[in-house]
Amino acid sequence: MDYSQFLVxxxxxxxxxxxxxxxxxxxxxxxxxxxGLSITACVLFALHTVWNIIPVESAxxxxxMYHTSPMASMVKTVLNIGTFIVLLQSISxxxxxxxxxxxxxxxxxxxxxxxxxxxxxxxxxxxLFFIGLETASLxxxxxxxxxxxxxxxxxxxxxxxxxxxFSSALFLLGLSFLYGVAGSLYFDDIATSxxxxxxxxxxxxxxxxxxxMGFKLSLxxxxxxxxxxxxxxxxxxxxxxxxxxKGSAAFALMLVLYKVFAFEPAVWQGIMWALIVLTxxxxxxxxxxQKNLKRFLAFSSxxxxxxxxxxxxxxxxxGTTALVYYVLVYIFSNLAAFGVISSIEHNxxxxxxxxxxxxxxxxxxxxxxxxxxxxxxxxIPPFAGFFSKFFIFASxxxxxxxxxxxxxxxxxxxxxxxxxxVVKAMFINTENECVIAPFRSDNGxxxxxxxxxxxxxxxxxxxxxxxxxxxxxxxxx
Amino acid sequence: xNFLSLFVLIPLLMMLxxxxxxxxxxxxxxxxxGSTLLLALSVYTLVEFLAERAAxxxxxxxxxxxxMWYAPLNIHYAVGVDGVSVAMLLLSSIIVFAGxxxxxxxxxxxxEFFLWFMLLSTGVFGFFISVDLFTMFMFYEVALIxxxxxxxxxxxGRKNYSAMKLTLMLMGGSALLMIGILGIYYQSGLHSMNVVxxxxxxxxxxxxxxxxxxxxxxxxxVLGAMFPFHTWSPDGHASAPTAVSMLHAGVLMKLGGxxxxxxxxxxxxxxxxxxxxxxxxxxxxxxxxxxxxxxxxTDLKYINAYSSVSHCGLVLxxxxxxxxxxxxxxxxxxxxxxxxxxxFFALIGMIYGRTHTRDIREMGGLMQIMPFxxxxxxxxxxxxxxxxxxxxxVAEMTIxxxxxxxxxxxxxxxxxxxCTSIVITAVYILRVVGKLLYGAVQNEHHRELxxxxxxxxxxxxxxxxxxxxxxxxxxxxxxxIREGVEPITNLxxxxx
Numbered sequence: 010m011d012y013s014q015f016l017v018x019x020x021x022x023x024x025x026x027x028x029x030x031x032x033x034x035x036x037x038x039x040x041x042x043x044x045g046l047s048i049t050a051c052v053l054f055a056l057h058t059v060w061n062i063i064p065v066e067s068a069x070x071x072x073x074m075y076h077t078s079p080m081a082s083m084v085k086t087v088l089n090i091g092t093f094i095v096l097l098q099s100i101s102x103x104x105x106x107x108x109x110x111x112x113x114x115x116x117x118x119x120x121x122x123x124x125x126x127x128x129x130x131x132x133x134x135x136x137l138f139f140i141g142l143e144t145a146s147l148x149x150x151x152x153x154x155x156x157x158x159x160x161x162x163x164x165x166x167x168x169x170x171x172x173x174x175f176s177s178a179l180f181l182l183g184l185s186f187l188y189g190v191a192g193s194l195y196f197d198d199i200a201t202s203x204x205x206x207x208x209x210x211x212x213x214x215x216x217x218x219x220x221x222m223g224f225k226l227s228l229x230x231x232x233x234x235x236x237x238x239x240x241x242x243x244x245x246x247x248x249x250x251x252x253x254x255k256g257s258a259a260f261a262l263m264l265v266l267y268k269v270f271a272f273e274p275a276v277w278q279g280i281m282w283a284l285i286v287l288t289x290x291x292x293x294x295x296x297x298x299q300k301n302l303k304r305f306l307a308f309s310s311x312x313x314x315x316x317x318x319x320x321x322x323x324x325x326x327x328g329t330t331a332l333v334y335y336v337l338v339y340i341f342s343n344l345a346a347f348g349v350i351s352s353i354e355h356n357x358x359x360x361x362x363x364x365x366x367x368x369x370x371x372x373x374x375x376x377x378x379x380x381x382x383x384x385x386x387x388x389i390p391p392f393a394g395f396f397s398k399f400f401i402f403a404s405x406x407x408x409x410x411x412x413x414x415x416x417x418x419x420x421x422x423x424x425x426x427x428x429x430x431v432v433k434a435m436f437i438n439t440e441n442e443c444v445i446a447p448f449r450s451d452n453g454x455x456x457x458x459x460x461x462x463x464x465x466x467x468x469x470x471x472x473x474x475x476x477x478x479x480x481x482x483x484x485x486x
Numbered sequence: 487x488n489f490l491s492l493f494v495l496i497p498l499l500m501m502l503x504x505x506x507x508x509x510x511x512x513x514x515x516x517x518x519x520g521s522t523l524l525l526a527l528s529v530y531t532l533v534e535f536l537a538e539r540a541a542x543x544x545x546x547x548x549x550x551x552x553x554m555w556y557a558p559l560n561i562h563y564a565v566g567v568d569g570v571s572v573a574m575l576l577l578s579s580i581i582v583f584a585g586x587x588x589x590x591x592x593x594x595x596x597x598e599f600f601l602w603f604m605l606l607s608t609g610v611f612g613f614f615i616s617v618d619l620f621t622m623f624m625f626y627e628v629a630l631i632x633x634x635x636x637x638x639x640x641x642x643g644r645k646n647y648s649a650m651k652l653t654l655m656l657m658g659g660s661a662l663l664m665i666g667i668l669g670i671y672y673q674s675g676l677h678s679m680n681v682v683x684x685x686x687x688x689x690x691x692x693x694x695x696x697x698x699x700x701x702x703x704x705x706x707x708v709l710g711a712m713f714p715f716h717t718w719s720p721d722g723h724a725s726a727p728t729a730v731s732m733l734h735a736g737v738l739m740k741l742g743g744x745x746x747x748x749x750x751x752x753x754x755x756x757x758x759x760x761x762x763x764x765x766x767x768x769x770x771x772x773x774x775x776x777x778x779x780x781x782x783x784t785d786l787k788y789i790n791a792y793s794s795v796s797h798c799g800l801v802l803x804x805x806x807x808x809x810x811x812x813x814x815x816x817x818x819x820x821x822x823x824x825x826x827x828x829x830f831f832a833l834i835g836m837i838y839g840r841t842h843t844r845d846i847r848e849m850g851g852l853m854q855i856m857p858f859x860x861x862x863x864x865x866x867x868x869x870x871x872x873x874x875x876x877x878x879x880v881a882e883m884t885i886x887x888x889x890x891x892x893x894x895x896x897x898x899x900x901x902x903x904x905c906t907s908i909v910i911t912a913v914y915i916l917r918v919v920g921k922l923l924y925g926a927v928q929n930e931h932h933r934e935l936x937x938x939x940x941x942x943x944x945x946x947x948x949x950x951x952x953x954x955x956x957x958x959x960x961x962x963x964x965x966x967i968r969e970g971v972e973p974i975t976n977l978x979x980x981x982x
Contacts, residue, residue, distance in 0.1 A: 330558065389631045390624045399620075399664070403559060406668040411697075414668075418661035425657050429634060429650065437638040437646065472556045479558035 014070040017077060020061040020085050021127050027053045028120040035113030043112075047100045050116045051453075054096055058089040064481060069133060073195055076133030079481045084130050084260045084333055091253045091340040092123055094460060098348050099245040100453030102355055107156050108243075115155055118148040119249065126257035130264070135184050135194040138261070142180065142225070145254065146173040153242040153250070165241025172234040176224030183217025186210055196268045203272065215270055215277055219284070222265070225258035226314050229287040236295075239307035244354055247303055248347035251310040256336040259314070263321045263332060264486055274324045281322045286416055288315035293423040297430075300362050302350050305427070306343070309386065312424060313339055316401060319417060323404040329482040331397070331404040334475050338385070338397035341464030345382035348458045349375050352450040359445055367443035368435040375450070376435040378458050383428040385465045388421055396469035488551035490531070490565040493575065493611035496523050497604045504600050514590065517600050521583040524611070528572075528579040532966075535572050539969065546682050546973050547617055556620075560677050564618035569970025570817050573963065574614045574737075574744055577824045580952055581736040582607050587945035588832045589729035591839075592640065599640055602632040603729065610737050614744065619667045619679040623660070626745070629738060630656045633722070633730070641725040652722035655715065659708030663745075666702035669694060670753055685752050685977060695757035702750040703765060710742025711798045712765070713772040720779075723791035728835025731787070735794045736828035740820045743801040747813070751805065752974050755981035762806045763896065769806060770900050772799025777910035781917070786834045786844040789914060790827060793870065796907055797823040803904055804885040807897070808978050812888025813971040814964055815881055821963070822877035822956060826869040829949040833863050836942050840935045846918055849932065850925035856937040860923045862946045867915040869953050872908055877956035882908065884964065 015022065031050055034042050042049070064082035069075065096119075103112045125144025132138040150173060154166025184194065190211050191199040203211055223231035239247045270277050292312030299305035317339070320332030352375065354360050369376040385394035398421070402414050450458075468474055500520035507513045531549075538548050547566030555563045567575070585603070592599045609629025616622040630653065637649035671679055674688035690698065708715040719739070723731050751758045776796030783789045797819065804816035836859055837852065838844050853860040869876035872883075889901040927933060938946065956963055 327558070384631065390627045395624065395627065400559070402664065403668055403671075406665070407672055411665065411669070415661075415665055418664055419658070422654055422658050422661060426650065426654055429653065432635070433638060433646065433650075436635060437649075472561075476557050 017065065017068045017070045018075065019065060020082065021124065023057050023060050024120060024124055024127065027057045028117060028124070031113065031116050031120065035117065046112055046116070047096075047103045047453075051093070051096050051100065054089070054093055058086065058093055061089065062086055067484060073197065074134040074137050075131060076196075077131040078486050079484050080329065080333065080478075080486045081131045081260075081264075083478065083481050084257070084336075085127055087333065087337045087340065088123065088126060088253050088257055090337075091256065091344060092119070092249070094340070094344045094348070094457045095119075095245060095249045095253070097453045097457035097460075098248065098344070098351055101451035102243065102245055102351065105355075107158055111155060111157070115152065118152045118155075121148045122146075122152070123253070126253065126261075129261040130257055132264075133196050135187070135196075138265070139177075139181065139184065141261075142221075143177060145257070146177065146225070149173070149250065149254065152246045153238060155246065156243050159241075161241035162243065165238040168234050168241075169238045172224055176221045176231070179217050180221025183214045183221060186214040186217065190214065196265075199269050200271055212276060216280070218265060219262075219277070219280060222258060222262045223284065226255055226262065226318075227311050228284050228314060228318070229291040229311065232288070232291070232311050235311055236304045236307040239310075240301060240303045244303065244347060244351035247306075248344055248351070251306065251347070252340045252343050255310065255314055255317075256340060259317045259321070259332060259336060263329065266321060267324070267329075267486060278322050278324065281318060282410070282413055285315045285318045285322060285413060288312065288318065289417055289420045293420050293427070296427045297423070299427075302360050302362055302365075302431075305362065305431075306346060306350070309424070309427070310343065312420065313343075313386070316398065316417060319401045319405040319410075319414070322410060322413070323408040325404060325408055326482050327404040327407055327479075329486055330475065330479045331400040333482070334478050335397040335401050337474070338393040338464070338468055341461050341468065342382050342385035342392075342394055345378055345458060345461035345465060346386070348454055348461060349379045349382070352454045352458075353445060356448045356450065357445050362431060362434050364444040365431065365434040366438040366441060368445055370439060371443045371445055371447045378462055379435060380432050381462060381465050383431050387425045387428040389425075391469060393465050393468035396475070400475065488549060488565055489527075490549055490551065490567065490615045492527055493524070493615050494608055496520055496527065497608040497611065501601055501604045501608075504597055504604065507597060510596055513596050513600055517586045520604070521579070521586045524579040524607075525583045528575045531567065532572055532576055535567065535569070536966070550617065552618075552680070559620075559679075561620045561679055562618045563621055564680055565615045566617045566682075567615060568973075569966040569968070570744070570747070571614045571970070573817060573821055573967055573970075574740060575611065577740070577821050578607070578610050578614065578737045580948065581733055581824060581828045584828060584832060584945040584948050585729035585732045587941045587948075588732060588835060589727065590939075590941040592727070592729070595639065599636070599727075602636050603733070606632040606636070606730075606733060606738075610733075610741065613741055617681045619671065619681060619684075619749070622681075622745075622749070623663065623667055626663070626741060627657075627660055629741065630660065633726075633734065633738075636730045637722065637726045640727040640730070642727070643725045644721065645725040648718075648721035648725035652718040655718040656709055659705045659715070661705075662701045663705030666698050666705055666749070669698040669701065670749075673698070674753075681748060681752065685973075688753065690754060692756060695754045696761070699750055699754045699757035699761055702754075703746055706742045706745035706750060707765070707802060708742070710739060710746060710802050711772060711776075711795045712742075712802055713768050713775060713799065716772060716776070716795045716799075719795055720788055720791035723794065723831070724785060724787040728831060728839075731831035731835070732828040735791070735831060736824040739794065739798050740801075740824055743798065743805060743816065743820055746802060747805050747816070747974070751808070752977065755974075755977045758808060759978060759981055762808060766803065766806045766897075766900055769799045769803040770904055772796065773803055773904045773907045774910070777907040777914070780914040781910060784845050784847055786837070786846060786918070786922075787831070789846075789918060790830045790834065793911065793914065794823070794827050796911070797827070797870075800882070800885060800904065800907070803900075804888065807885075807889045807892065808975065809888055809891055810968060810971055810975045811891060812885055813975060814968045815884030815886075815888050817967040817971065818877075818884055818956070818960070818964060819881035822869070822881040822953070825877060825949055825952050825956070826866050829862065829866040829946065829953065830870070832942075832945055832949065833859055833866065836938060841929075841932055846921050847928075849922055849928055851923070851927035852932070853923040854927070855932055855935055858938045858943065859946070862950060863923060864919055865950055865953070867919050869957070871912045871915045875954070875957050877953045880957055880960040880964075
C-alpha cells in the first residue's frame with residue numbers, strides 16, 4: 010500500500026491531530042491545563058485553519074474512495090472559519106459550572122462531527138459518504154444534550170437522534186437500491202453505468218437520498234425537528250448546527266447530485282424546485298410568529314437553506330461558486346446573530362424578542378451588530394448578504410429558473426419583515442423600560458463578533474473572495 | 487480617480503466624521519461641511535458638463551469611468567453622467583443641503599439620525615452616477631433601507647405601521663426589479679451590465695421584453711408612486727420626520743422615475759412602444775386620484791403626500807408619452823416637484839414644530855403669527871398649482887405640450903384628463919392657504935409662537951431661490967435635459 014496517499018488527506022489529518030491533542034490534554038492534563046483548555050482549543054484550531062488555508066490540488070486516494078478538489082478543500086476552510094468563530098463564542102460558556110466538567114467532551118465531540126463533515130465533502134464512494142454522515146450526526150446528538158441539568162436539552166438531543174437515525178435509514182435504503190441498479194457505490198461508476206440504462210428504481214433512489222439529506226439540511230417537509238432542537242440545545246451548539254452542519258450538508262448534496270445524478274438533471278431539478286418553494290415559504294411564514302429568538306433563527310435558517318438550494322438547482326459552475334459563497338456569508342451573518350444572542354443569554358438569561366426592546370439604549374454595540382446581522386441575512390446592501398443573494402439568484406436565473414427566483418424574491422420580502430421586527434424591537438420599541446441591563450461581554454465573544462462584522466462588511470465589497478471561489482469551482486468539485 | 491466617485495465618497499466620509507463626532511456642535515459642523523461640499527461638487531459637475539458639451543463632446547455619457555468589480559459576472563463599478571443625471575445630482579445636493587438645516591434641532595439621537603441620513607444620500611447619489619445595472623440596483627437598495635429606521639425612530643403618528651409598509655412595498659418593487667435586471671443581463675446576449683452598452687448593442691428578444699419591461703417598470707414604478715402601488719407613499723410621508731420627508735418626496739421618489747426612464751425604457755424601447763398604454767392608464771389614474779385625495783385630507787402632510795402622488799404620477803405619465811418634449815418635461819417636473827415638495831415638507835415640519843398639530847382645522851391665521859413661513863408656504867403652493875414664473879408652470883406646460891403632440895384619440899383624452907389635475911391642485915392648495923394662513927386664529931396660544939430661526943430661513947430660502955430660478959430661466963435647464971433625453975427618444979423612434 011502506498012502510504013503517501015494519506016498526504017492527500019492533509020486537512021483530515023491535521024484535524025485529527027488537533028482532536029488527539031485536545032483529547033490528551035483533557036485526559037491527562039493537570040488542573041491548570043484544563044482551565045486553559047478552551048483557549049488551547051481555539052489556538053490549535055486556528056493553527057489548523059491557517060495550515061489548510063491553501064487548497065489542495067484535485068486528487069483521489071484509496072482507489073477513488075476519497076476524492077478531493079480545490080473547491081472541496083475551500084469548503085473545509087469555510088467550515089473551519091465558522092467552527093473557529095463558534096469556538097471563540099463558547100469560551101465563556103464552557104466555563105459555566107454546568108458545562109465545566111464536560112468541557113473536554115464538548116470540544117472532542119465538536120471536532121469529531123467536523124471530521125465527519127470533511128469526509129462527506131470529499132468522498133468518492135457512498136460508503137465513505139455514509140460514514141461521514143453518521144460521524145457528523147451521532148456525536149451531534151450528544152452535543153445537543155450536553156447540558157446535563159437542562160431537560161429541554163435532553164429532549165432536543167433525543168429528537169435529533171431519532172430523526173437522524175430515521176433519515177440515515179432512508180438514506181441507506183436508497184443506497185441499497187442504488188447498489189442494486191448500478192452494481193457499485195463509486196460515484197463515477199454509478200454515473201457511467203446508470204447513464205446507459207436509467208430505470209424508475211433509480212428515481213426512487215434519488216428520492217430517498219434527497220429525503221435523507223433533506224433531514225440534515227432541514228428542508229421542508231423534513232424540517233419538523235429543527236425548531237425544538239434549536240431551542241433546546243445550548244446556543245453554541247445551535248449556532249454550530251445551523252451554519253456548519255447545514256453548510257457541509259449543502260455542499261455534500263450538491264456533490265452527490267452533480268456527480269451521481271448528473272445524467273438526468275431535469276428529474277432532480279423538478280423535485281428540488283418544489284422543495285425550495287416549500288422550504289422558503291414555510292420557513293418564512295413560521296418565522297413571523299416566533300418570539301423566542303432561537304426558534305426564530307431556526308425558521309430563518311430553514312428558509313436560508315432554501316436559498317442555498319438555489320445554487321444546487323442551477324446545476325452549473327456558477328451555481329457551485331454562488332453556493333459556497335452564500336454559505337460563507339451565511340456563516341458570518343448567522344454567527345453574528347447567534348453571538349449576540351448567546352452573549353445576552355449568558356449574561357442575562359433572556360432569549361425572547363420582547364426582552365430586546367430598547368436594547369440600543371443599554372447595549373448599543375451589541376444591537377448594532379445584531380442589526381447588521383439581520384440586514385445581511387435579509388440581503389440588504391452594502392452588507393455581504395446582498396451580494397450572496399444576488400449571485401445565487403443570478404446563477405438560478407442563468408439556468409432559466411425565472412419563476413422559482415421570483416417566488417424566492419417575493420419571499421425575501423416576508424423575511425425582511427421578520428428580520429426588521431428584531432431591529433424594531435432594539436431600536437424603535439423604547440417606550441417601556443429596558444429589560445436587559447448594560448453588561449460587558451467576554452473577550453471571546455467580542456473577538457468573534459468583530460470577526461463576523463468584518464466579514465459582513467467586507468465580503469461583499471471585496472470582490473476577490475467571490476472571484477477566487479469562481480476560479481476554484483472551474484476546476485471541478 | 488474620477489471625480490464623480492466623490493459623490494459617494496463624501497457622504498461616506500461624513501458618516502465617518504459623524505461616527506467620531508462627540509457633541510451636537512461637531513455633528514452639525516460635519517453635516518454642514520459635507521452637504522456644502524456636495525452642493526459645490528454638483529455645481530462643479532454642471533459647469534464641467536456644460537463646458538465639455540460646448541467643446542463638442544457628443545458621447546452619451548460624460549466623465550465615464552469603469553472598473554472591474556466582479557469579473558466572473560462582468561460587473562463593473564461604472565460611473566458617468568448625462569444631462570438628466572446632472573440635473574438629478576443638482577437636485578439631490580440642494581435637498582440634502584436644505585435637509586441638513588431643516589433638521590438642525592433633531593431629537594433624540596442626532597448622531598444616528600445624520601448617519602442614516604447620509605447613508606440614504608450615499609444611495610441616492612450613487613444611483614444617479616451609476617451606469618452599471620448592478621451598482622445602480624445596489625445603490626437603489628442602499629437608499630431604501632435607512633428609511634425604515636429614520637421613520638421608525640424619529641417619525642410621528644402611526645410610524646411603525648408606515649415604516650414597515652413603506653419598506654416592504656419598496657422592497658417588493660426591488661424584488662421585481664432584480665428579476666428584471668438579471669433578465670436583461672442574461673437575455674441581451676452581451677454579458678454586460680453597462681446600461682449604455684446594452685442600449686446600443688444589446689438585442690433583447692421581443693418575447694422577453696414583454697416579460698422584463700413590466701418587471702422593471704413596475705419595480706421602479708412602486709417608488710414613483712404609480713397607482714395601485716402608491717399606498718406606501720402617503721403614510722410614509724406623513725410619519726417621516728421633516729428632513730426625511732423632504733429627501734424622500736424630493737429625491738427618492740425621483741429614483742423611480744429616473745429608473746423607469748434609464749432602465750425600462752432606454753433598454754427595452756420596443757416593449758416600451760407597445761406596452762406604454764397600459765402604464766399610461768395607471769399613471770393617469772395616479773395623477774387624478776392623487777389630486778382628488780389631497781382635496782379631502784385635513785392633515786397637512788397627507789395633503790402634500792397625495793399631491794406628491796399626483797405630481798410624481800405626472801412624471802411617469804410624461805415619460806410614457808415617449809417623445810422628446812414630454813420626456814424633457816418629465817425631468818423638469820422631477821426637479822420642480824422635488825424642490826417644491828421639499829419646500830412644502832420643510833415648512834410643514836417647521837409649522838408642526840411650533841403648533842404641534844398638522845390638522846388644518848385646528849390652525850388658522852398663521853400669516854399674522856409667522857409671516858416668513860407663511861409667505862414661503864404661499865410660494866410653494868403657487869409653484870405647485872403652476873403659476874407662471876415658478877418652476878411648476880414650466881414643467882407642466884412642457885409635459886402637456888409634449889403629450890398633445892400625439893394625434894390619436896387615446897393620448898389626447900388621457901392628456902385632457904391629466905390636465906384637469908391642475909384645476910384640482912388649485913382647489914386643495916388654495917383651500918389650505920385660505921384656511922391655514924388667512925383664516926381666523928383658531929388657537930390663542932398660537933399667537934405666542936415665533937417665526938423662523940436663521941437655519942430654517944436658510945433652508946427655506948435656498949429652496950425658494952431654486953424654484954424661482956427654474957421658473958424664470960427655464961432654458962438652460964431644459965436644454966441640458968433635452969440633450970440627455972434625445973438618445974432615448976431616438977432609440978424609441980427607431981424601434982417603432
